[in-house]
Amino acid sequence: MTDHSALISQATAADGVAPFSEAFEQALVDATLHHTHLTTENPDAPGEVVGLAGIAPDGSAELVIHPDFRRRGLGTELARRVLDERPDAGLWAHGNLPAAQALAASLGLESTRELLVMSLSGELLSGTELELPEGMRELTLEQASDEFGREAVERDWLRVNNEAFSWHPEQGGWDTARLHRAMDTEWFDPAGVLFLYGGEKAEELAGFMWTKVHPSGEGEIYVVGLASAFRGKGLGGALVQMGLVHLRRVGVPKVILYVEADNAPAVRRYEQLGFEVAERHVVYAARVKRQ
Numbered sequence: 001m002t003d004h005s006a007l008i009s010q011a012t013a014a015d016g017v018a019p020f021s022e023a024f025e026q027a028l029v030d031a032t033l034h035h036t037h038l039t040t041e042n043p044d045a046p047g048e049v050v051g052l053a054g055i056a057p058d059g060s061a062e063l064v065i066h067p068d069f070r071r072r073g074l075g076t077e078l079a080r081r082v083l084d085e086r087p088d089a090g091l092w093a094h095g096n097l098p099a100a101q102a103l104a105a106s107l108g109l110e111s112t113r114e115l116l117v118m119s120l121s122g123e124l125l126s127g128t129e130l131e132l133p134e135g136m137r138e139l140t141l142e143q144a145s146d147e148f149g150r151e152a153v154e155r156d157w158l159r160v161n162n163e164a165f166s167w168h169p170e171q172g173g174w175d176t177a178r179l180h181r182a183m184d185t186e187w188f189d190p191a192g193v194l195f196l197y198g199g200e201k202a203e204e205l206a207g208f209m210w211t212k213v214h215p216s217g218e219g220e221i222y223v224v225g226l227a228s229a230f231r232g233k234g235l236g237g238a239l240v241q242m243g244l245v246h247l248r249r250v251g252v253p254k255v256i257l258y259v260e261a262d263n264a265p266a267v268r269r270y271e272q273l274g275f276e277v278a279e280r281h282v283v284y285a286a287r288v289k290r291q
Contacts, residue, residue, distance in 0.1 A: 004028060004052050011064045017095035017279060019064035023170060024054045030181070036085060040078050042069065051078045058169050060283070061089045075103055083107070083286065090283040100284075109284035114261035117279035120244070121254035124274035128244040133235065136198035136206065138242055141190040148203055153195070154179060156205040164207075164225035171223065187212055192250075194242045196235065206230040209243040219252030237269060244273075 008025065012018045020028075027035035033056070040051025051074050053063035061082050065075045082089050090112060093100035104110070132138060144153045158174055165172035174182075182188075192211040199206060207226040213219050221243045226236055240257075247255050256278065259266050 004049065007049065007052060007066055008064060010067060014067035015095060015097060017097070019094055020054065020062050021092070021094070024056070024062045026181075026185075027054055027056070032181070038063075038078065038081050038085070040065065040074050043072075050074065053078050053082050055082060055086055055089060059086050059088045059090055060092065060169065061086065062092045062094070070099070075099075076106060079103060079107060087286065090285040093282045093284060094279075096280045096282040100282075104284035107284075108287060110287050111282050112285045113283035115281040115283075116259050116261050116267065116277050117256055117281070118259060118267075118270050118275035119254055119256045119278040120273065120275045125244065125248055125253075125255060128241060128248060128273075130238075130241045130245045132196075132238055133198075133233070136196055136235070136238070137202075139195045139197060141193040141195070144195050144197070157195075157208055160205055160208060160227045161223070161225045163228045187214070189213070192246060194239075194246060196239055196242065199230065207235055207239050209239045209246075211243045211247055213247070213250060213252060217252060219247035219250070219255040221247075221255060221257035224257075236266075237273070240270075240273065 008018065008020055023033070024035070027033040028037070035057070036055040038053040038055075039049045042048040042050045050066040050069040051064065053061060055061045063075070063078050063082060065078065079091060082091065091104070091109065093104065096114075130138075139147065141153070154176060158176065158179060161174055161179075162172060189211075192213070194209040194211070196206045196208070197204060205227060207224070207230060209221070210223040211219060212222040221240060224236065224239050224243070226239065244255060257270065257275065258281075259270060261267070261280070
């Protein structure tokens with residue numbers, strides 16, 4: 001796939017939010033993710049790409065039009081092509097900007113999913129303290145690998161991940177190859193992958209916390225996973241605290257996380273920790289299948 005980083009960067013600068021998620025950007029250069037890509041060219045300069053759409057195998061889709069070529073119907077045309085390709089497509093509107101809402105309405109699409117970006121900074125971040133329940137201990141990826149072996153750690157990590165995200169279209173159903181692809185990024189830091197062990201057996205994995213530091217210096221609670229056997233014991237908060245303490249130690253000024261808007265218990269838990277909603281990302285899909 002041609003390098004479209006300039007198009008994505010220019011749209012991000014204009015909108016204040018990136019049009020493509022990390023997974024969709026990765027799919028532009030990783031054919032093993034099996035995304036379908038559509039492009040829109042400048043009507044006055046054939047060959048110059050001014051619009052781009054990506055469609056994942058599960059039907060989720062993202063698209064972008066260069067800021068200088070908007071309000072010409074190119075976005076509507078590109079969205080229609082996506083829906084022609086995948087009538088069941090769910091179009092992500094990152095930031096849920098007014099233009100995206102208007103486009104969705106014009107195509108008869110409705111909101112089917114909302115993802116919140118919540119943020120924490122200042123004194124609320126600096127005051128975070130870690131209190132692990134009795135019998136539980138925290139290990140980094142490297143520490144756990146030294147103690148239990150890397151293969152065993154990754155096996156348990158995947159098991160807990162797939163238990164926690166059995167319902168999730170992007171995070172669930174992972175295998176070893178998918179995990180390794182996720183770790184094969186410039187920002188990956190094994191010190192930022194934290195595991196919570198304990199229970200009846202010292203080697204039993206209760207949950208994991210995966211953190212990320214963005215190039216901007218912003219920290220992220222990237223993935224939080226809790227094993228089925230340990231749910232309902234208040235360990236989710238401990239996992240988040242593990243991540244916050246780690247990110248504070250590496251000096252980030254702000255921490256963000258993503259959470260489904262309809263996951264009311266999780267949203268409340270994050271609000272209790274001081275997180276506030278910073279962005280909203282919405283999926284729009286057809287009310288009925290197109291003929």
